Amino acid sequence: MSSTAVLSPADLLAHWQGQRRLTRRVIEAFPEEQLLTYSVGGMRPFAALAGEMLSIAVPMMREIVTGESQPYEGTAPTSKADLLARWDAATGELDTWFAKLQPERFGEIVTLFGQFTYPVWSQLFYAIDNETHHRGQGYVYLRALGIEPPPFWER
């Protein structure tokens, strides 16, 4: 199977953490008030979107590794400092749980949060895609506020 290895588990984790560093810069770019309250088109403020990312990343990895099912629970950051502290804590926890994921399990089909059934690799891609999707929305909020967002290609 060596000829079909698209990327290694370490590559995937590095990619994800690179995405998370960029999202952290987007959180930092918001003034606190706008982070917690501003949005466009009746959508959620960026703090709520980032809270959703936190509710997916570590809980998803933990459930994949331990097999212990738990319902999805959204979190509501109460301040910019609270959100950044939780973001940084999740960075280390993600590394820790990822290291416990046996490499042969990426193709295993698992049900997470009691309802989503896909291969492990696809669950992880969903988490990354969902973060990228909502971070892109944060870029619009920042532009609408007249704030220059961090460069998308910088990780």
Next chain:
Amino acid sequence: MSSTAVLSPADLLAHWQGQRRLTRRVIEAFPEEQLLTYSVGGMRPFAALAGEMLSIAVPMMREIVTGESQPYEGTAPTSKADLLARWDAATGELDTWFAKLQPERFGEIVTLFGQFTYPVWSQLFYAIDNETHHRGQGYVYLRALGIEPPPFWER
């Protein structure tokens, strides 16, 4: 290396094409005038963002497979029908070029569009992430227009 195969090339292509089907639904959700002209915060209209996706996907795959370097060229769709026709043509071309990519090349470091040097897998992830990022922005435009976007999880 079988124990480190996160996903197969076929999985990656299917994932990408699933993302592209969702982006197509977002294009379809826009009324033509707003597709070509509407934006938030001084950003580009969604037709221009989708044009950028078209300027990356097939040209990137072609350059990876053939090794023939070409500068990045943005495209400017002139109508919704033009954009959708080009989108659908790219779907088949992407399948064709992807099938010509030798599986052992995913880890090879290549320079594309004369300036971006990364492993092949990372280049492809960039294309997918860039599409997800800009499609997320299209969701904000649709919400701001009072139009319900397609469900993010539907592929």
